[in-house]
Amino acid sequence: MPDRDSVPAADLPPGTVRRVGDWAVGNRGPGPDGQDRHFAVSRRCRHQLADLSQGTVDADGCLVCPWHQSRYDVRTGEMVEGPRGFLGYHGPTPGYTQLVRLLGSVARLRVRRAARRGSDVILE
Ligand code: FES
Structure with a gap:
């Protein structure tokens, strides 16, 4: 039986x-060595606190927020692209998007190491 952090x-x-608890744990797919690249970041989006464990992983391996599609580099926790919208609005917000991205590049998600151990992915 896996423990709480796996x-x-x-x-x-x-x-x-x-x-996994307070963490969004994901799989970026295989790296150059053929092994899956797992990650763990804190679960609340820096924009409006959406649950990032409900997000998706895009073709670049970034974590995409389910609410307004902010994108995060899961290796650093940095927001690399700001939100498209706010609250219930979904659409272009150019100046606002850049401002939030700037804040999200400073106030990064927490990052934790996630690694495969046997049949589980463990947060270390
Ligand atoms: S809550 Fe994540 S982008 Fe808005």
């Missing part, structure tokens, strides 16, 4: 994200 690797195929 998830079965079978539940985390490439491109997926799951909740």
